[in-house]
Amino acid sequence: MKLLNRSIQSYLLYAIGIFIISVPLFYFVIRQIISNDVDRALRLQKTELIKRIERISDRDPFAILDAFGPDIIFNRLKEYRFYDSLYTIQKISPATQYPVSYRILESNVLIRGLPYKIVVQNSLVNSQDLIKSIVFIMALLLVLIIAGLLLINQRLSKKLWYPFNNTLTQLQQFRVDNPEAIRLMETDIDEFANLNNAIGTLSENNRRLFVLQKEFTENASHEMQTPLAVLQGKLELLMQTAPISEEQAALINDLSDAARRMSRLNKTLLLLTRLDNNQFAEKEEVSLREIVEKILAQFSDAIAARQLQVSAVYTDPAYCTMNKALAEVLVSNLLGNAIRHNIPSGILSVYLDQDKLTIKNSGKPTPLDPEKIYTRFYKSSTDSHSIGLGLEIVQKICRMNGFTVHYGFADDLHCFSVHLKPGISSFSAG
Amino acid sequence: MKILVIEDEAELRKSIVDYLGSERYLCETAADYQSARERLDSFDYDCILLDLGLPDGNGLNILQELKENKKTEGVIIISARNAIDDRITGLNLGADDYLSKPFHLSELGARIAAIIRRRKFDGNNIIQLNELAIDPAAKTVTVHHKPVDLTRKEYDLLVYLVSNKNRVISKNAIAEHLTMDDADVFDNFDFIYAHIKNLKKKLSRAGCTDYIKSVYGMGYKFDI
Numbered sequence: 054m055k056l057l058n059r060s061i062q063s064y065l066l067y068a069i070g071i072f073i074i075s076v077p078l079f080y081f082v083i084r085q086i087i088s089n090d091v092d093r094a095l096r097l098q099k100t101e102l103i104k105r106i107e108r109i110s111d112r113d114p115f116a117i118l119d120a121f122g123p124d125i126i127f128n129r130l131k132e133y134r135f136y137d138s139l140y141t142i143q144k145i146s147p148a149t150q151y152p153v154s155y156r157i158l159e160s161n162v163l164i165r166g167l168p169y170k171i172v173v174q175n176s177l178v179n180s181q182d183l184i185k186s187i188v189f190i191m192a193l194l195l196v197l198i199i200a201g202l203l204l205i206n207q208r209l210s211k212k213l214w215y216p217f218n219n220t221l222t223q224l225q226q227f228r229v230d231n232p233e234a235i236r237l238m239e240t241d242i243d244e245f246a247n248l249n250n251a252i253g254t255l256s257e258n259n260r261r262l263f264v265l266q267k268e269f270t271e272n273a274s275h276e277m278q279t280p281l282a283v284l285q286g287k288l289e290l291l292m293q294t295a296p297i298s299e300e301q302a303a304l305i306n307d308l309s310d311a312a313r314r315m316s317r318l319n320k321t322l323l324l325l326t327r328l329d330n331n332q333f334a335e336k337e338e339v340s341l342r343e344i345v346e347k348i349l350a351q352f353s354d355a356i357a358a359r360q361l362q363v364s365a366v367y368t369d370p371a372y373c374t375m376n377k378a379l380a381e382v383l384v385s386n387l388l389g390n391a392i393r394h395n396i397p398s399g400i401l402s403v404y405l406d407q408d409k410l411t412i413k414n415s416g417k418p419t420p421l422d423p424e425k426i427y428t429r430f431y432k433s434s435t436d437s438h439s440i441g442l443g444l445e446i447v448q449k450i451c452r453m454n455g456f457t458v459h460y461g462f463a464d465d466l467h468c469f470s471v472h473l474k475p476g477i478s479s480f481s482a483g
Numbered sequence: 484m485k486i487l488v489i490e491d492e493a494e495l496r497k498s499i500v501d502y503l504g505s506e507r508y509l510c511e512t513a514a515d516y517q518s519a520r521e522r523l524d525s526f527d528y529d530c531i532l533l534d535l536g537l538p539d540g541n542g543l544n545i546l547q548e549l550k551e552n553k554k555t556e557g558v559i560i561i562s563a564r565n566a567i568d569d570r571i572t573g574l575n576l577g578a579d580d581y582l583s584k585p586f587h588l589s590e591l592g593a594r595i596a597a598i599i600r601r602r603k604f605d606g607n608n609i610i611q612l613n614e615l616a617i618d619p620a621a622k623t624v625t626v627h628h629k630p631v632d633l634t635r636k637e638y639d640l641l642v643y644l645v646s647n648k649n650r651v652i653s654k655n656a657i658a659e660h661l662t663m664d665d666a667d668v669f670d671n672f673d674f675i676y677a678h679i680k681n682l683k684k685k686l687s688r689a690g691c692t693d694y695i696k697s698v699y700g701m702g703y704k705f706d707i
Binding site: 275276278279281282283284285286287288289290292293297299302303305306309310312313316320351354355357358 | 492494495498499501502505563583584585586587588589636650651653654655656659661662673674698699700701702
């Protein structure tokens with residue numbers, strides 16, 4: 054749930070609560086006020102009446118009183134007993150034929166020493182209309198206030214949260230290997246400014262650390278090249294010495310193998326750091342078909358040594374705009390893997406069309422773990438010639454060029470496919 | 484044949500000199516930019532091995548100066564920086580070849596031999612070793628003036644062995660030379676044995692002495 058909605062929810066609940074309580078409360082309070090008002094008016098009317106009747110003196114006052122209409126009734130009583138009562142009843146109004154509430158004051162009074170019962174009534178129609186109007190207006194106002202609050206909140210929130218959302222978008226796009234620092238928008242809201250500050254520092258530190266680490270790897274690999282060259286050179290010189298025993302020769306041979314593996318590893322690490330550093334900027338139109346054919350020819354010895362059955366189908370020259378050296382590394386790593394991990398007299402099939410390059414090979418009868426194959430130094434075999442960096446390089450090159458690479462296992466064949474136009478392809482990125 | 488080795492790493496410099504010295508090359512050395520310039524000002528060399536990362540200056544500047552003096556022929560760049568930019572800049576500035584560290588001394592020997600052949604004899608010299616003759620321009624081999632039909636790999640192998648004659652060449656060096664750095668695809672280097680076997684068979688059938696010797700499974704040697 055969005056933070057925005059959560060805060061609105063609380064406001065809304067509160068407003069509805071107030072609304073539910075306040076409307077009936079208002080109704081009763083106003084009714085009470087008006088009722089008190091009417092009561093006071095009735096009593097005043099009674100007092101005035103009695104005064105006036107006493108002033109009329111000689112004539113029969115009640116003949117005149119009939120003229121007051123149905124709202125005032127005088128009845129002669131036999132004896133006086135104190136009685137004073139106010140109540141409300143429903144009566145059919147003679148004017149409208151509808152039941153209407155009346156407020157009635159019944160009171161026993163003495164006029165010139167004679168007991169009378171006086172009834173004064175007042176229709177509450179007007180008061181009720183007033184109450185209804187007031188409550189209605191009040192309800193309307195409340196609804197307006199709530200709606201207004203919601204609207205303002207929504208609009209204000211969007212505006213208020215804009216710097217936050219902006220920061221979030223930047224963060225989502227942030228990559229530690231970006232050459233440029235993250236750029237967050239200026240905001241005059243303290244909380245967001247603090248957040249941006251913190252994020253800015255954090256990302257910049259990360260980026261710097263990454264650059265430092267990258268430089269370290271690159272420098273370390275470079276510095277390693279010279280001692281490796283010394284080691285390899287000395288070994289070659291050692292080979293020239295005489296006499297040399299068979300035992301010594303075997304030792305030198307093993308050392309030379311180790312030195313070679315170390316230098317391969319180092320070169321591969323260098324390639325990785327250079328991929329990270331984007332040092333392969335120059336691109337050209339390359340035909341993958343030409344590259345695949347070239348690499349297959351280069352590997353012909355290895356293919357022959359394992360007596361692999363090679364089938365290559367090209368339906369397209371498959372032109373791509375990319376760095377030629379990287380295209381060769383890509384194809385050579387994939388084909389190299391397919392050959393190295395193959396079984397004697399196994400299958401190697403290459404299929405290339407304008408959208409994808411698929412390389413299938415026989416090998417171990419169990420599928421590889423697709424989660425792990427692209428991680429550094431993950432090895433599916435104990436083969437000492439495999440360094441465990443090849444597929445990471447493949448993936449890096451693919452990512453740089455907007456390709457996607459997929460691994461599958463079917464019919465006892467390992468299958469790597471590189472989708473050259475993943476946007477158009479029906480495959481989704483794995 | 485005079486060679487100048489410009490390399491700041493003493494041990495590597497020594498290895499190169501030792502290896503090349505056993506051939507008929509006369510090696511001089513320079514450990515830094517300044518002494519390299521002094522030597523180049525005073526002497527002429529048939530081949531210059533140039534390390535790009537010198538402590539007191541970039542080797543590319545030396546190359547630049549050589550180019551201005553039109554003396555770039557015979558420069559082999561040896562660099563720890565395998566960066567393609569350096570390679571391209573170096574070759575654009577007129578360097579003949581580029582070797583990235585670490586390299587096999589035998590590979591260096593082969594490259595120097597190729598450069599000197601190209602430079603001294605415009606590539607038209609015939610490498611004559613008793614009855615065996617190799618024509619690098621036509622890429623043909625004759626024994627007793629009769630052509631021997633070799634595959635490209637066998638020819639490359641023979642030239643490589645001959646360029647480092649009388650020295651043991653490790654199997655690793657041969658594998659990397661023949662596969663152009665893709666030697667990793669192989670579990671073992673049996674394919675070298677196969678090529679050597681075929682080469683020896685073809686040469687001996689043509690009446691050539693068996694010069695190619697295996698050295699305890701460590702490598703091979705063209706012994707003459």
